[in-house]
Amino acid sequence: MHTYLPFLLAMIAAIVLLNTLANKLKIAYPILLVVAGLLIGFFPGLPILRINPDLIFFIFLPPLLFEASWNVSLKEMKRWWRIIGSFAFLVVFFTALSVAVVAHHFIPGFTLALGFLLGGIVSPPDAVSTGAITKFVKIPKTTAAILEGESLLNDASSLIIFRFALIAVGTGQFIWQEAALSFLWMLTGGAGIGLLLAWIFVQAHKRLPLDAPSNIALTIIEPYFMYWLAEQFHCSGVLAVVSGGLFLSAKRLIFFNSASRIQSSSVWDSFVFILNGVVFLIIGLELPEIVEGLRQKGIPLSSAIASGILVTAVLVAARIISSYAALIATYIFRPGVMPRASSNRRRWLMPMLLGWTGMRGVVSLAAALAIPITLDNGTAFPQRNLILFITFIVILLTLLVQGLTLPVIIERTGLFEGVVEEESEEASRHKMKQGLKEHVYQFLKDKYETDESGNAGLQKFLKQWEERAKATDDNWMNEKTKKIFVELLETQRQYLTELNKDPKIDEAIIRQQLYQIDLEEERLKII
Template sequence: MHTLLPFLLAMIVAIVLLNMWANLLKIAYPILLVVAGLVVSFLPGLPRVRINPDLIFFIFLPPLLFEASWTISFKEMRKWWRIIGSFAFLVVFFTALSVALVANQFIPGFTLALGFLLGGIVSPPDAVSTGAITKFVAIPKTTSAILAGESLLNDASSLIIFRFALVAVGTGQFLWQPAALSFLWMVLGGVGTGLLLAWIFVQAHKRLPLDAPSHIALTLVEPYCMYWVAEQIHCSGVLAVVSGGLFLSARRLVFLTSTSRIQSLSVWESFVFILNGVVFLIIGLELPEIIEGLHAQRIPIGTAIGYGFVVTGVLIAARILSSYAALVATWIFRPRVMPRARTNRRRWLMPLLLGWTGMRGVVSLAAALAIPIALENGGAFPQRNLILFITFVVILLTLLVQGLTLPYLVARTGLFEGLQEEESLESTRQKMKLGLKQHIHQFLKEKHEKEGTSQAGMETLLKQWEARAKAGADSGMNEKTKALFVEVLEVQRQYLTELNKDPKIDEELIRQQLYQIDLEEERLKII
């Protein structure tokens, strides 16, 4: 412990420094973290990083999925559910099938079951890698929403394939009817478990006398609880966390106070940042042990690297092909929602961008490390080290090749130059604020007329809102006026919640304004 703890603390410091460097270089920090982990792994005297395969999913996946479900726009997911669903399920299965067939054909000793296992591991693109890379690329909100929604759901579909493939490898057979029933239970049971537990947690937040730290601590427990309960009843823990997270996210204004929402944002952002950083460093640190396993199986490193290149090529080709298939299907069946572009050439180049955003990362590593070392009969799990090595090569290649060239690809093709949104973000923001002020002014006016002129605080607020100025004179604000101001803030939240139902309004703008209202309420508490 005394040697491991300094090493873990050094990892966190390295994550912070590498993130700073990545921001200066304007590249995605996962790229530097993987390379740094690879370089550091060859330094002598460092402790070996080993994680129990049975715990890898439980440690990393629940909080990462939970945080993603809180930050995603559910409204955008509903709007683009067809393409998100097709990429999250159909494309993942098609990719896994392609990898299985190629691996069975070209890699000696790989059965179809092992091919599907490898395909389930490497098929889901990583949300963290994609988000970190697209941060430096100007892409439309529509594309960002599709990528975020896909990344949230494709983990579940790929891990379901992974689980079935593990069973097939262990038993040597695959029965379709039991597998279909099991798949149905994993999906429905996972979603149902997540929603039920999320409802229970909402009631706990609302009914228990919790302060802000207690609220935040409970949110840290929730994803692990959802995942563990779902896994105990043999359904999808991933879907339980995702569905429960979306349920809680949609009701955050109901059961969390403004203090809890503000503080939890920073806590979760830092927590997830450290988790992601540790995982990407582990990707590099695990390589020496994987190479030792290959030597033990007498598999040449050059040959294993070649397999990794082949699988990476299959992944990229399958995703690009699927992107063009989705565009053709949209053109045939729903031409009204075809992507907007200045020219047909740019429109038909857009699937290339979507296909080029398939960077792999955390989920693929977690799934690969979760492969058991031995089968139930005591024998060694076949090709485990080769699968781990191929997964490492796939992650490294997609991060370096696709991640570093994506900004250049967007700039070189000019895909999004000249694209005009229906309303610019700034224009929408100004209209929203104007509508909010007018709504509050009308609310105060009606309340003032109803309750008479006895409340001086109400008259002050009415004049301030009518003059479209900030609510000032804080030093003279008594408790009655503060209570009225808090009521005004709550009316603003209700107005924004209703406004969010408009499909033309970007939900991110709504959330930013709600955050400002929370800050205003916190400011009142210290006046």
């Protein structure tokens, strides 16, 4: 423990410094972390990090998926469910199948089952990598919503493929009928368990006298419990966490007070940032041991690198082909739901962009590291080191090649210049604020018009409430006006919740305003 602790603390410090450097250079921080881990891994004398394969999923995946589902826009997911569903399930299966066929035919020693195992590992794009890269360029909210929604669900589908492939490798057989029933149970059982537990947690948050730290502590254990219980029933733990996280996110205004919402945002941002950083550093730190394992198995390094490049090319080609297939199918069968674009040229270039956003990262590494070292009969797991090395090459190439070129391609091609959005962000923000002012004024007039005479605080609400944060004199804020103030904040939340049902309003803007209202309520407590 004393050997690892200074090393782990140094890793966190390195993550912070590398993230700062990445922001200054306007480079996605996963790129620098992977490269830094690779360089550090070859330093002599460093301790070798070994994580139990049975624990790798449980340590990293639940909180990362929970945080992503907490922040994704459920409204946008519902709106674009067809294309999100096709990318999360059909495209992932097509990608895994393509990798399996190519690996079986061109990589020595790979059976079809091992090919599917590798395909399940490398098929899901990484949301963290994509989000970190696209934050330096402006992309339409439609594209962002599709990428976010896809990233939540494709992890579940790819890990289901991974699990079935592990069984096929271990037993040497694969029964389609049993697999189909198991697949159905994993989907429905996982989602059902996640929703049931999420409802129970909502009741706990509402009924127990929890303060903000207690609420946040409970949210940290929730994804782990959802994942663990679903796995005990042989369901998809990933789907349990995603469905439960979406349910809790939709109910956050009901069971969280303003202090809990504000503080939880900071805590979870820091927690997930450290987890992601550790995983990306591990990717690089693991490489020297993987290379040594290849050498012991007599696999030439050049051959392993060539296999990694081949699989990467298959992944990129499969995603681009799938993107164009989805666009053509939508154009033929559902032209009314196609994303808008300023020209046909840009519409037909969009699938190329979606295909080029398939960077791999955390989930692929976690899946690769979760491969057992030995089979049930005690023999070494076949091609484990080669699968790990190919996964590393895929992550490295997609982060470096696609990650570094994607912002340049978007800027130089002007792909999103003049893209037709249904309503601009500025227009949505103006509409929301104007509606809020009218709603609050009408609320005050309807409820407190008879109390206005002689009440200086209420008169100030009616005339200058939108400038209350700038007011230097807080003596008018007595207990009665403070109570009215709280009512105003709550009615604004209700108004924004209803406004969010408008498909033209960006949910991110609604959430920003809700956060401002929470800050206003906390400010009120110290007046």
